[in-house]
Amino acid sequence: MSADKVAPPPPSPTPPPPSRPRPRPVEFSKGVNGLDKVVLRESRGSSAESIFKPPKAIRGGIPICFPQFSNHGSLEQHGFARNRVWSIDNDPAPLPTNSTSKACVDLIFKPSDDDLKIWPHSFEFRLRVALGPGGDLMLTSRIRNTDAKPFTFTFAYHTYFSVSDISEVRVEGLETLDYLDNLQNKERFTEQGDAITFESEVCSKFHLFLFSLL
Numbered sequence: 001m002s003a004d005k006v007a008p009p010p011p012s013p014t015p016p017p018p019s020r021p022r023p024r025p026v027e028f029s030k031g032v033n034g035l036d037k038v039v040l041r042e043s044r045g046s047s048a049e050s051i052f053k054p055p056k057a058i059r060g061g062i063p064i065c066f067p068q069f070s071n072h073g074s075l076e077q078h079g080f081a082r083n084r085v086w087s088i089d090n091d092p093a094p095l096p097t098n099s100t101s102k103a104c105v106d107l108i109f110k111p112s113d114d115d116l117k118i119w120p121h122s123f124e125f126r127l128r129v130a131l132g133p134g135g136d137l138m139l140t141s142r143i144r145n146t147d148a149k150p151f152t153f154t155f156a157y158h159t160y161f162s163v164s165d166i167s168e169v170r171v172e173g174l175e176t177l178d179y180l181d182n183l184q185n186k187e188r189f190t191e192q193g194d195a196i197t198f199e200s201e202v203c204s205k206f207h208l209f210l211f212s213l214l
């Protein structure tokens, strides 16, 4: 082989793209009013199928299903409350004196004229989100009938949990409760085991309550 036909050295391997830094779960800063601001970010507490694009509801956090849970009615799945902008009550009732909470915010949702066209019942939904001293989060929902007539509704906190290893998860306390199995045509069963574990896809709805407000 002559010198001018020597094979060129192999290209050096492309370096991997720099990994994006993960957002810190809690950030502390100062708010516009000079008060301490705490931003909670849980980048993993959502479904892998999340589409953060209206009108699709965010599949993460704790969606509030109201006035309809699931497709048990004529409204959109899980009702419209999770897809609306709520306002903050700047003058909420104080926390009870025996409360261990240190901080809370009251969020209010009232139906718009368009909402009343699809669900003709006026109400005020007040959601209190309170943070305990140990970091525990407490949600209290109060729904007030501001209509002249009674109405019924279904409601749920559709909480998403971030788990690193599903095989380590056990859900206890549901023994003897009835549930509808979505993967078996919503057939009704009674839970027999003292703990539910997950070996494959599960989609069960336990113990549905129907509320009436007079």
Ligand SMILES: O=P(O)(O)OC[C@H]1O[C@@H](O)[C@H](O)[C@@H](O)[C@@H]1O
Pocket (backbone or CB within 6 Å): 057, 058, 059, 070, 077, 078, 182, 203
């Ligand atoms: O996708 P959505 O509307 O946020 O609902 C989340 C889940 O809600 C559950 O109640 C349904 O049984 C699931 O099928 C669904 O994936």
